Amino acid sequence: MNINTKIIHGYPMIDEKTGASSIPKIQASTFHQKDLSATQKYTYSRFGNPTVEAMEQAVAALENGEFGIAFSSGVAAISSVLLLLSARDHIVLCQNIYGGTYQIVVNLLDSFNIEYTFVEEMPASNWEEVIKENTKMIYMETPSNPTLKITDIQAVSAIAKEKDIITVCDNTFMTPYYQNPLDLGVDIVIHSGTKFLNGHSDVVAGIVVTNDVIQNQRIVNQRTILGGILGVEDAWLLMRGIKTLGVRMERSEYNALLISSVLNRNDNVKKVYHPSLNSHYGRKTHTRQARGFGSVLSFELENVAAVENFLQKVTIPLVGVSLGGVETILSYPWSMSHGGMTEEEKMTRQVTPELIRLSVGIEDVADLIMDLEQALQ
Ligand SMILES: *Cc1c(COP(=O)(O)O)cnc(C)c1O
Numbered sequence: 504m505n506i507n508t509k510i511i512h513g514y515p516m517i518d519e520k521t522g523a524s525s526i527p528k529i530q531a532s533t534f535h536q537k538d539l540s541a542t543q544k545y546t547y548s549r550f551g552n553p554t555v556e557a558m559e560q561a562v563a564a565l566e567n568g569e570f571g572i573a574f575s576s577g578v579a580a581i582s583s584v585l586l587l588l589s590a591r592d593h594i595v596l597c598q599n600i601y602g603g604t605y606q607i608v609v610n611l612l613d614s615f616n617i618e619y620t621f622v623e624e625m626p627a628s629n630w631e632e633v634i635k636e637n638t639k640m641i642y643m644e645t646p647s648n649p650t651l652k653i654t655d656i657q658a659v660s661a662i663a664k665e666k667d668i669i670t671v672c673d674n675t676f677m678t679p680y681y682q683n684p685l686d687l688g689v690d691i692v693i694h695s696g697t698k699f700l701n702g703h704s705d706v707v708a709g710i711v712v713t714n715d716v717i718q719n720q721r722i723v724n725q726r727t728i729l730g731g732i733l734g735v736e737d738a739w740l741l742m743r744g745i746k747t748l749g750v751r752m753e754r755s756e757y758n759a760l761l762i763s764s765v766l767n768r769n770d771n772v773k774k775v776y777h778p779s780l781n782s783h784y785g786r787k788t789h790t791r792q793a794r795g796f797g798s799v800l801s802f803e804l805e806n807v808a809a810v811e812n813f814l815q816k817v818t819i820p821l822v823g824v825s826l827g828g829v830e831t832i833l834s835y836p837w838s839m840s841h842g843g844m845t846e847e848e849k850m851t852r853q854v855t856p857e858l859i860r861l862s863v864g865i866e867d868v869a870d871l872i873m874d875l876e877q878a879l880q
Pocket residue numbers: 576577578579601603644648673675676694695696697698707708709
């Protein structure tokens with residue numbers, strides 16, 4: 504089954520009991536237990552809920568994975584996976600990473616005495632060089648937030664496999680529509696469902712997908728213990744959003760390709776980051792492991808005054824946190840997604856005060872280009 508058909512039919516999407524065209528919302532916290540000695544599938548919604556499970560199956564199917572584990576947010580998914588580590592373990596992560604992930608590592612893991620090293624993404628040998636005796640996990644995010652740095656998923660996974668290290672990949676930017684890390688050797692895939700998977704800027708959710716029976720059990724246990732479960736209504740909305748993932752990804756990427764090249768030619772723009780551009784370091788690796796470039800890009804203006812002026816003058820995009828919605832969203836990583844980092848930490852990651860992130864939506868691209876150009880003048 505090809506991806507666009509799989510998005511609609513590749514998982515149970517009809518209610519078995521009634522034939523309804525959408526999975527019902529089982530809005531219940533607890534389930535009647537007729538017989539105390541018998542084991543039944545559902546007992547309490549923190550341990551499992553049929554609506555949430557239907558959504559988990561959908562995302563797992565799209566990622567070519569066996570198990571999906573839903574969380575209340577992307578960060579809840581990430582923290583539950585990272586907390587599989589124990590004191591004195593070591594984790595290697597890509598240097599360019601979502602700000603919230605950075606905070607979990609630096610503020611939380613550190614206080615539990617878990618060691619960490621951030622590496623420059625390319626070449627893959629950078630990862631191998633920092634692996635230690637106690638390295639237990641390797642964490643990738645590609646393309647990364649917000650400068651779209653690329654990690655060679657296959658090469659890094661191979662290095663890890665040889666040393667029996669668990670690999671994790673945040674696939675939020677590409678979604679399973681464009682990239683399938685499990686097929687490239689990764690053990691655990693993480694998504695912020697808040698972004699492209701849901702796609703309508705009305706849900707906060709996270710999901711983990713794996714083929715590994717043991718890791719699945721550990722992560723399910725972790726979710727039960729830590730309690731970051733997804734609500735029924737949000738799981739249902741996410742399932743609804745996923746049905747249009749293909750058309751949304753295609754349209755927003757088409758818009759993003761045009762906008763990247765327009766910004767790249769604009770004299771008021773100092774630099775543009777998007778894997779589609781020939782100037783993008785890692786473009787070759789990216790095209791080997793993904794089927795598209797996605798619709799998140801970032802660009803740098805001359806100075807902070809120009810940034811302020813630009814954000815005041817744009818009329819179509821929403822200005823704020825988040826990405827991956829049907830509407831175009833402009834963000835300011837310096838104080839928004841990466842506000843929790845020190846200035847020095849931000850600067851080593853090219854997150855400068857002049858950097859703007861653009862998540863391109865599905866509007867008419869001519870309108871978007873006209874708006875961006877007038878605001879840049
Ligand atoms: C937004 C985001 C997250 C965090 O997800 P939440 O749903 O906001 O908790 C993690 N990784 C990436 C790449 C993101 O863009």
